[in-house]
Amino acid sequence: MNKxxxxxxxVDDNEKFLDSMAQRAQIKGxxxxxxxxxxxxxxxxxxxxxxVAVVDQEMPGMEGLVVITKLKAILPDIKTLLLTGHGxxxxxxxxxxxxxxxFDKEDISGFWDFLANLSLGKINxxxVDDNxxxxKTLADRITLKGHEPLTALNGKQAxxxxxxxxxxxxxxxxxxxxxxxxxxxxxxxxxxxxxxTMLLTGHGxxxxxxxxxxxxxxxxxxxxxxxxxxxxxxxxxxxxxxxxxxxMAEGGDLEDALKIRGSKKD
Amino acid sequence: MLNNLKNSINRFLVTVTVxxxxxxxxxxxxxxxxxxxxxxxxxxxxxxxxxxCFILGILAVMAGVGGGVLYVPLVSGFFPFHIDFVRxxxxxxxLAGALAAGPGLLRRxxxxxxxALPVALIASAFSIIGAMLGLYLxxxxxxxxxxxxxxxxxGIACLLIFSKNSEKPVVTNQDAISMALGLGGVYWDEGGRExxxxxxxxxxxxxxxxxxxxxxxxxxxxxxxxxxxxxxxLMMGAPLKVSVATSKFLLSITDxxxxxxxxxxGCVIPLIGVPSIVGLMLGSLLGVRLLAIAKPKMIRVFVIVxxxxxxxxxxxxxxGLGILG
Numbered sequence: 001m002n003k004x005x006x007x008x009x010x011v012d013d014n015e016k017f018l019d020s021m022a023q024r025a026q027i028k029g030x031x032x033x034x035x036x037x038x039x040x041x042x043x044x045x046x047x048x049x050x051x052v053a054v055v056d057q058e059m060p061g062m063e064g065l066v067v068i069t070k071l072k073a074i075l076p077d078i079k080t081l082l083l084t085g086h087g088x089x090x091x092x093x094x095x096x097x098x099x100x101x102x103f104d105k106e107d108i109s110g111f112w113d114f115l116a117n118l119s120l121g122k123i124n125x126x127x128v129d130d131n132x133x134x135x136k137t138l139a140d141r142i143t144l145k146g147h148e149p150l151t152a153l154n155g156k157q158a159x160x161x162x163x164x165x166x167x168x169x170x171x172x173x174x175x176x177x178x179x180x181x182x183x184x185x186x187x188x189x190x191x192x193x194x195x196x197t198m199l200l201t202g203h204g205x206x207x208x209x210x211x212x213x214x215x216x217x218x219x220x221x222x223x224x225x226x227x228x229x230x231x232x233x234x235x236x237x238x239x240x241x242x243x244x245x246x247x248m249a250e251g252g253d254l255e256d257a258l259k260i261r262g263s264k265k266d
Numbered sequence: 267m268l269n270n271l272k273n274s275i276n277r278f279l280v281t282v283t284v285x286x287x288x289x290x291x292x293x294x295x296x297x298x299x300x301x302x303x304x305x306x307x308x309x310x311x312x313x314x315x316x317x318x319c320f321i322l323g324i325l326a327v328m329a330g331v332g333g334g335v336l337y338v339p340l341v342s343g344f345f346p347f348h349i350d351f352v353r354x355x356x357x358x359x360x361l362a363g364a365l366a367a368g369p370g371l372l373r374r375x376x377x378x379x380x381x382a383l384p385v386a387l388i389a390s391a392f393s394i395i396g397a398m399l400g401l402y403l404x405x406x407x408x409x410x411x412x413x414x415x416x417x418x419x420x421g422i423a424c425l426l427i428f429s430k431n432s433e434k435p436v437v438t439n440q441d442a443i444s445m446a447l448g449l450g451g452v453y454w455d456e457g458g459r460e461x462x463x464x465x466x467x468x469x470x471x472x473x474x475x476x477x478x479x480x481x482x483x484x485x486x487x488x489x490x491x492x493x494x495x496x497x498x499x500l501m502m503g504a505p506l507k508v509s510v511a512t513s514k515f516l517l518s519i520t521d522x523x524x525x526x527x528x529x530x531x532g533c534v535i536p537l538i539g540v541p542s543i544v545g546l547m548l549g550s551l552l553g554v555r556l557l558a559i560a561k562p563k564m565i566r567v568f569v570i571v572x573x574x575x576x577x578x579x580x581x582x583x584x585x586g587l588g589i590l591g
Contacts, residue, residue, distance in 0.1 A: 239551075244370025246550040247363065249557060251491050251510030252330035252431060260374065261554055 007031045007049055011041040011067060012056040012083070021054070038062025038070070045074045057084035057091065065094055124166060125149040128158040128184060129173035129200070138171070155179025155187075162191050174201035174208065182211055308537075315345065316541035319359075323549015328557060329569035331426060333546045334360030334489025334521075336569065339419045339576035342412075343583070347538060349408050349415070350401065353487030354533030355542050357525040360489025362543045363550065364517035376511035381449050381466070381504060386519040388473055389480035389490070393520050396484025397527035403485075412584030415486050419577030422492050426570050429496050437503035440465040443473075444502075453508065464505050472502040484524035489517050 008030045012018040015036060022032045033048060035041035037059055044050065053071050057064035068080045082095045125142055127149050129135045135151050142149045150165065152158035155178050158170070170188050174181035185197045201208065241260060249257035322340065326333040338356040342349050371377040404411045440450065450465035466472070475497045483490040494513030498504045504512070528534055575590075582590045 239366070240370040240373075242551050242554050243363070243366035243547075244374065244376075245554045245557075246327050247367025247371060247514040248376070248507070248510055249327040249330060249554060250332045250363065250550070251495050251513055253507055253510040254330060254557065256376070256507045256510070257327075257554065258557060260370070261557070 006051050007033060009033045009035060009041060009044055009048075009050045009053040009071075011035045011038070011053065011059070011064075013037060013059045014056070017056075038067040041067055042070055042074065045071050045078070050075060050078055052079045052081070054081045054083060057082055065091075068095075124168050126152065126158060126161060126165075126167045126170040128152045128155065128170065128176070128181070130154055130176045131173070134173075155184040158184055159187060159191075162188055167192065167195055169196045169198070171198045171200060174199055182208070311345065311347075312537050312541040315341070315538065316545040318344075319542045319545030320549040320552075323546040323551075324553040324556065325549075325565060325569050326546070327550045327553030328560060329566040331566070331569055331573070332360065332489040332491035333363050333550065334487070334517075335419075335422060335492050336573065337542065337546070338487050339415065339573065339580055341542070342415070343576045343579045349411055350404055350528075350531070350533045351535055351538055353400065353411075354525070354528035354531075355535070355539045356487035356489075357483075357521045357528060358534055358539050359542050359546055360487075360491075360517055361521040361525055362547060363489070364514050364521065366547065368515045368518050371511040371515055374511075375453065376507055377515035378449075378451055378504075378508055378512050379515075380447065380451070381498070381508070382512045382516040382519070384447055384449075385473060385476045385498075386516040389476040389483065389516065389520040390523040392477045392480030393484030393524035394527060396481035397524040398484075399481070400485035400487075401527065401531055401533075409584040409586065411486070412580050414584075416577045416579070416581030416584060418482060418486060418488070419573060419580060421577075422488075423570050423574040423577060425492060425496065426566075426573070429500065431495065431499050431506050431509075433506045434462060434464075435499065435503040435505065437465050437467045439467060441467050441469050443469040449502075449504075451508070453505070462505065464503070464508065466502040466504055468501055468503070472497050475501065480520060483520055484527070487524070487528070490520060491517060 008025055010018055010021050010025070010032060011034075012021070013036055018034055018036065022034055025032045033044050033050065035044055038061055041053070041055070045053070050071075053068070055064040055067050055071075059067075064082050064084065068082060071078055071080060082091075084091065125147050127135055127138055127142070128151075129138070130153055132153065135153065139149045139151050150161050150167070152161055154176055158172070161167070162170075167188075170185070172181040172184050172188075176184075181199050181201065185199060188195055188197060199208075245257040245260040247257075248254075248260060318341070319337070322336050323333060325331075326336055334356050337359050338352055341347065341356075342352040345352070368377070372379070400411060403414075444450070444466045447469070449469060450463070452461050452463050454460075455462045475493075479490045479493045479497065482488065482493065491510075491513050494516065495506075495509050498509035498513060499506055525534070579590045582588065
């Protein structure tokens with residue numbers, strides 16, 4: 001869904017904060033609606049299409065959680081976020097019970113990312129691979145299918161993205177420098193047990209396959225993806241690398257020849 | 267998907283049919299070419315040549331000497347082929363290696379296009395002149411070429427023994443031509459974990475050297491890596507890895523021009539060319555694998571000695587002294 005078609009309802013009694021949030025959301029391309037209290041918010045919701053409501057908890061007249069409950073009664077598909085400067089664990093649990101998300105006002109750094117990737121009828125896909133070329137190709141293909149994938153070059157980045165976004169599906173490469181794919185999948189599943197995961201690998205073996213299945217994850221060999229032409233391309237790539245190494249060696253630069261050969265193994 | 271596969275299979279079959287049908291043509295050419303070989307069947311020399319080139323390919327990689335440089339003196343020394351055919355195929359062999367390595371070197375940002383193109387233009391133009399001059403001299407008397415080739419090979423062997431390439435030459439003042447052409451760059455040095463900036467100097471002198479390199483490459487059908495690298499590295503001050511990769515890449519331009527002249531005169535015979543190129547390529551593939559295990563230093567010494575011997579033998583053959591048999 002295009003951002004312009006996404007209507008956000010901002011509800012906060014602090015007008016200064018409300019205006020600054022509205023401005024930022026407009027800059028990011030959202031269609032913004034504002035309300036300074038609960039009643040106004042419910043009125044807007046009954047006359048406009050609202051996809052996302054961002055509601056402050058502490059408001060005179062009607063509490064944020066109450067507003068969210070009533071909004072959900074008017075618009076069952078609405079996504080809701082609770083903002084608060086006075087959060088506690090109970091409030092957090094209550095928000096989650098309402099199938100809503102909770103953000104601390106003091107720490108809204110992840111808020112915009114979250115908003116950008118909020119599931120509005122689409123699947124949020126996270127791609128993790130240390131090979132930027134492969135990552136881009138895969139991301140382009142998935143984009144063509146109508147999804148907007150998030151990409152990470154390593155496990156650390158992937159966990160950061162996972163922390164601030166709701167991810168439905170993670171496609172993870174096994175061989176990465178900072179973290180093995182299986183380890184990353186285990187950690188992702190700890191954060192969100194409902195996440196679907198896929199392990200991609202060019203160096204797979206039976207044991208790895210079993211381990212992947214034990215984690216309730218799917219397993220794909222990279223070469224399988226393009227079937228015959230994938231193998232063909234792999235042979236060509238390998239030939240290109242070897243010949244480049246041979247070229248360097250023949251010119252007398254053995255060190256770089258070995259480096260080029262070595263990089264092929266990674 | 268299925269249609270794609272069908273089309274691919276069809277294309278493959280057509281290619282195979284064409285190859286099979288044109289095979290007798292190749293055989294005819296071979297019969298004429300190998301007539302000096304005596305009563306041997308037509309496939310005898312190509313098979314020997316294939317295995318010879320396979321070994322040559324391994325040695326070329328492990329010794330750090332270009333395949334083309336080894337090919338011409340050794341094949342012209344030990345096989346009963348006319349020197350023109352050997353030079354023509356020698357260019358194709360060097361060309362094949364350069365074309366195979368080129369994309370990988372460019373993709374890894376090792377070969378530098380800015381550095382390669384101006385010098386390649388010069389070397390390329392003069393390699394055409396060299397090729398024409400070589401064929402003219404050989405038409406007068408093949409021995410002239412044999413002697414010159416021998417002297418050049420001995421020179422190359424000496425160059426390989428004495429020249430010590432410098433990994434990161436120090437260039438304090440970039441000259442005007444180098445600046446105008448933007449001959450410089452940056453690469454990431456994994457060992458030192460730093461960005462290495464480089465530029466060239468003595469550019470005019472370097473370009474002048476490429477006139478000679480082009481002439482020699484065209485005249486003798488030698489790949490010119492042995493000359494490119496010292497000029498780019500020691501004279502112009504480009505780092506070793508950039509010099510080596512650029513040298514390999516610019517061979518694909520230089521040798522193409524000269525190869526046309528030889529092809530046009532009918533000096534590239536498929537039955538010599540195909541086993542040579544395939545043998546050398548397969549050899550270098552294996553050579554790269556062996557690099558990590560073997561000790562290339564001994565092999566380099568061995569290859570240089572063989573090269574020296576081949577050069578002396580070519581001179582001996584050309585002068586008709588008969589000292590080396």
